[in-house]
Amino acid sequence: MSESPHTAMTMPTARQSGCPFDPPKELIEAREQSPISRLTFADGHQGWLVTGYDLTRSILADPRFSSRKELMVHHPMIDYGDVEVPPAPPGEFLLMDEPRHGRYRKPLVGKFTVRRMRQLTERVEQITADHLDAMERAGTTADLVTAFAKPVPAMVICELLGVPYEDRDFFQEHIDNFLGGEVSDEVLIASYLAVQRYLAELVAAKRANPTDDVLSDLLDSDLTDEELKGMALILLSAGFDTTANMLALGTFALLQNPEQLAALRADPTLVDQAVEELLRYLSVVKHFYRVALEDVEVGGHIITAGTMVILGLNTANRDPERFPDPHRLDLRRQDGGHLAFSHGIHQCLGQQLARVEMRVAFPALLNRFPTLRLAVPAEEVALRPEIADVYGVKSLPVTWS
Template identity: 55%
Template sequence: MTEPEAPAPHTAPPASPPIALPTLRPTPFDPPAELAGLRETRPIAPLAYPDGHQGWLVTSHALVRQVLADRRFSARSELRHLPVQQPGQGPAQPAPPGVFLSMDPPEHTRYRHLLTGEFTVRRMRRLTERIEAVTGEYLDAMERQGPPADLVETFAAPIPALVICELLGVADDDRERFLAEAAALMRPGNSHEEVVSAFLVMQAHMKELVRARRAEPSDDMLSGLTKSDLTDEELANIGFMLLGAGLDTTTNMLALGTFALLTHPDQLAVLRAAPDRAEQVVEELLRYLGIIPFLVRTALEDAEVGGELVRAGQTVTLSLPAANRDPGRFPDHPDALDLSRAAGGHLGFGHGVHQCLGQQLARVEMRAGYPALFARFPSLRLAVEPGEVPLRTDMAIYGVHSLPVTWDAG
């Protein structure tokens, strides 16, 4: 009996010069076309970074998951290089106390455990009821105002903003100032100096909020965290992080998701026919839209990924939109929006120890938002041509700057 043949050794493609990260989207909803070619021929490819660093770009679903789950790859902000020059970007610095998104265990574990304890079933149930009520209130206001409207301003931005205020215990008479400061921080085209100035204003407001919650606790997440051993600085930075993670992302999912549905009438018909399937609709939109263009990790030691040797100190850029369109994970027309698809396993909220802590809350906002919007306005449509909708191609979170819509007023 002959021995079975050993598998052929893996041979990496010939060395090639590093590329720049592709950023040009062919449509408002599709990632750069070059990413699909890379995913097919070289799912981990050499990448040139604007600061002269040479690292890697990963585009396949399996390899992105592998890196995100591997503790040899660090999320520490002072180690990473960014693949694009971002507005207001300064030199890499260690994460401030409390900003555990840019930390590794055990520091990350300590902070995350404290916050996980605040996402209680009771609080989630109360927030769900509040989100549903607020969604109705903003739709009422939109209906009273009459067409046309900017859906970002009237619907997509106010709902997650109010949820963040509830989480942080921002008093009703303080919310206008709080949200104006948040908007100033996230304003497109900010210079580095403007980002720093807006950050200092918001940081001072957060510290003021922490002191108020320590003095008079209420039934909110920030008040709950004041019972821990966290310092005022840590609490303020955690509040700041929750604002950044929960406001811009959900706003752009609500707006861009509505844009996608309005330009895919066959899929909008699926939602209208079965509004009770909002959970499946939300998962497919998260997979399809890819509002977070990339995550970055830095190798703490030499590690093999997809047949390539990633050296210690090299940064790996992980393309979430490319991974979520990978036919190896989603074989049935992955570039199509298909609301009947079982889109579980997408990487819209990341993977591994840094997977988004507030993902269930974001899902609640979207599950409430999409069906209610289209039920209230059956004739909702774009007020401009699709090509005239201003896209956030220059921002860390992709989406639309505004979404002009109209409808037949009753």
């Protein structure tokens, strides 16, 4: 075993021209050389980059690696300086380990079961149809991001949590600001605080007048208002941003792969496989951060206690040792087990909701507009920067006959 390979790479910041769906070529090359590599962070910290499927999956399930926010003091592309990182606020369980993580996740597990999410299908179908109707009435062109990909999951998650319909635009704007990677620190912090204030008022309103929604269901527990506010923030952010980017980027990918698009249109029973393959192929949640709590041997190397590790979900889901011909979009692929929803205790709580939304939205969009196509050359489609944790398109101009 060794403590480090001979060379250390820095995190790439751009994708190859003409290949918007593939990870940056430097990450693909790193995976070809080794499933684990040294990585130099923006502040000079020497951490690790894991690009292989098996190692990524094992670390995600290993309690010797922490998700705690206060340990995430380094970033691969941003130098934070000497700023002290506080622990995650109450309720924001994605940035916690057990047992704090379980205190918040366990009450939610029963709210997002496969059965309960499937019961939502009819409502998702109605929301989807309403937005397609609006697109059709508006003419023969649209920005699919603002007309469809964002508002559909935003409305679904807001209804689930009991957020008033008229406030959904507020959430879309502010969640974009602190997850999109393109605003100043001042705007990011202002948006985060604005959402915090709003959710505090929402929780207080639910206490006074409970309604039929997930947030009201949690009022009978021993969770405090501060904890409920943090949980609501995580659910709103994750339930909106990831699915919105999957819907837009997934449509872009299908339009760029016409033989796969034709297969999906010709065979509606293919939709479940298609959703899973798009999740694998696109991996919009590109990576997760972990910190070793003790010295751990991984892939023949020692990761020392306190060292940060970047887990590349986008390269793990393109690992040729796990997925044959991994850089090809194949809606009939039989190889399951992708890591798009993570693995272990932090596996995505809302994954079944996301699946329902995509299984409804993709066929509905493609059937409503059989001649749907890009309204601009593919190379002109604006993409989110690599610094954003969730990858996607900023806008997707489309047209139809």
